[in-house]
Amino acid sequence: MYKAVIIGGSAGSFQVITRILSSMPPNFPLPVLLCLHRLKHVRSGFVEALSIKSTLPVIEPMDKEQIKPGRAYLAPANYHMYVELGNKIALSTEEVVNHSRPSIDLSFITAAQIYREKLIGIILSGANRDGAYGLKKVKDHGGIAIVQNPAECQVKTMTETSLKMTPVDHIFNTNDIIKYLQKVK
Amino acid sequence: MSNSKYEIGIVDTRAVIKALSGIGYDFRDYALTAFKHRLEHVISLHALKNADGLIAKLLSSPDFVDQFLYDVIPATTEMFRDPSFWRALRDEVLPEVMKSVRPKIWLAALDSGEELFSIAIALKEHDLLNQVQIFANYNSDKRLAQIKAGLLDPRNMENNEANYLRMSGHNSFGSYYTTKGHAVVFDPELIQNVTFLKQKTAITETTGAAKLILFRNRTIYQNHFLQERNLQTLTNSLVPGGFLALGIKETLENTNTSNKFIVFNENEKLYKRKTM
Numbered sequence: 341m342y343k344a345v346i347i348g349g350s351a352g353s354f355q356v357i358t359r360i361l362s363s364m365p366p367n368f369p370l371p372v373l374l375c376l377h378r379l380k381h382v383r384s385g386f387v388e389a390l391s392i393k394s395t396l397p398v399i400e401p402m403d404k405e406q407i408k409p410g411r412a413y414l415a416p417a418n419y420h421m422y423v424e425l426g427n428k429i430a431l432s433t434e435e436v437v438n439h440s441r442p443s444i445d446l447s448f449i450t451a452a453q454i455y456r457e458k459l460i461g462i463i464l465s466g467a468n469r470d471g472a473y474g475l476k477k478v479k480d481h482g483g484i485a486i487v488q489n490p491a492e493c494q495v496k497t498m499t500e501t502s503l504k505m506t507p508v509d510h511i512f513n514t515n516d517i518i519k520y521l522q523k524v525k
Numbered sequence: 526m527s528n529s530k531y532e533i534g535i536v537d538t539r540a541v542i543k544a545l546s547g548i549g550y551d552f553r554d555y556a557l558t559a560f561k562h563r564l565e566h567v568i569s570l571h572a573l574k575n576a577d578g579l580i581a582k583l584l585s586s587p588d589f590v591d592q593f594l595y596d597v598i599p600a601t602t603e604m605f606r607d608p609s610f611w612r613a614l615r616d617e618v619l620p621e622v623m624k625s626v627r628p629k630i631w632l633a634a635l636d637s638g639e640e641l642f643s644i645a646i647a648l649k650e651h652d653l654l655n656q657v658q659i660f661a662n663y664n665s666d667k668r669l670a671q672i673k674a675g676l677l678d679p680r681n682m683e684n685n686e687a688n689y690l691r692m693s694g695h696n697s698f699g700s701y702y703t704t705k706g707h708a709v710v711f712d713p714e715l716i717q718n719v720t721f722l723k724q725k726t727a728i729t730e731t732t733g734a735a736k737l738i739l740f741r742n743r744t745i746y747q748n749h750f751l752q753e754r755n756l757q758t759l760t761n762s763l764v765p766g767g768f769l770a771l772g773i774k775e776t777l778e779n780t781n782t783s784n785k786f787i788v789f790n791e792n793e794k795l796y797k798r799k800t801m
Contacts, residue, residue: 380684381608381687381688381691383607383609383773401774402774402775402776403744403745403772403774403775404556404745404749416774418606418607419774422558422559422562423558424556424557424558424559425535425557425558430556430558430559430745431745431774432559432562432599432745432746433599433601433602433606433742433745433772434562434563434566434599434602435599435600435602436602446562450558450562453558454558
């Protein structure tokens with residue numbers, strides 16, 4: 341019924357995303373797009389670290405890579421990651437947005453425009469407002485908006501800003517995010 | 526750039542592309558989502574409200590067309606982006622390139638001054654700047670004027686310097702520029718011998734017989750058809766044994782030109798044209 345899950349996170353999200361990836365059903369029917377703030381000049385190490393416990397293959401895509409179900413696509417360092425027509429990844433070196441490249445807003449906005457009501461957007465812990473507008477766009481296009489419970493977040497700025505901007509569908513602790521994703525079809 | 530205030534649809538995007546086509550600029554084969562995003566950026570920047578506003582401005586104001594080209598093509602916003610690429614270029618590729626007499630180095634899609642000044646500095650630090658011929662394509666007169674004046678975006682200087690240090694530059698980065706108020710002015714002497722070639726949207730002007738071509742992070746804005754066309758043009762412009770540099774997330778794999786090259790450095794996406 342859905343076509344993709346997109347997850348955005350920044351400071352304090354690494355352990356959460358690791359837990360989520362380690363609990364995904366191996367036959368998960370959708371692609372998972374990950375836009376996580378990271379050091380711009382460190383190209384390697386992140387995808388490897390996420391892969392260790394992940395049940396899904398974690399990929400740092402090349403430009404125009406075809407998006408396939410059951411895989412996690414991590415936005416590469418120093419590139420914005422878009423969803424392009426034809427269910428492909430498109431990368432961009434455009435200006436930083438919200439001091440960020442990759443920008444969570446840009447990934448969420450383009451995913452929302454392509455997948456519309458068939459997208460599940462999740463915002464995790466973070467120290468920046470990047471992602472809040474993107475989650476609003478997911479909701480505007482009829483998708484599902486989920487925010488990690490700020491009380492559980494190491495850094496609350498990103499989730500609290502998201503909640504101010506968008507009437508979300510769910511405010512979940514990590515365990516509930518995991519349970520929710522296990523039921524997704 | 527902040528988030529664009531305006532969102533336009535695919536139909537609007539196609540309408541702008543059609544209007545551009547009518548005035549001689551063919552953007553039909555740009556990657557649609559990214560191009561739509563660029564159009565939203567331009568509409569937002571110039572308070573044009575919507576796609577119709579942009580089209581009206583493009584058709585009524587020839588001066589605005591150059592400004593549009595300046596804004597719509599994403600600029601490379603860092604000098605020495607991917608420092609490990611620049612180290613490989615300097616330490617592995619330039620020694621090969623310099624085996625030719627006055628080799629041609631071509632920046633086939635010049636979108637800002639950052640890459641041009643980066644390569645000029647890399648060459649100067651090995652006393653090679655006067656031993657090569659540099660060619661650079663451009664499509665906006667405004668952009669060219671800025672580059673010739675040595676004006677790079679002052680907001681990126683911290684990043685530029687960090688990248689320079691990471692690629693282990695041999696000099697003091699501060700020796701290459703002066704500051705005037707908020708502006709940063711790179712030494713125009715670094716690029717005084719560069720030949721600039723004006724192009725529209727596809728690569729039409731070529732140097733021929735280039736020994737090194739930089740085309741980094743440009744195919745990402747193009748669809749498969751335009752990628753193939755540009756890569757073919759670049760391949761034809763390279764001498765056997767010449768080098769092609771793409772962005773680190775671009776690849777020749779699965780393109781029609783891949784069989785013309787060997788992979789010289791996989792991580793840094795450096796390709797070498799086969800000799801036969």
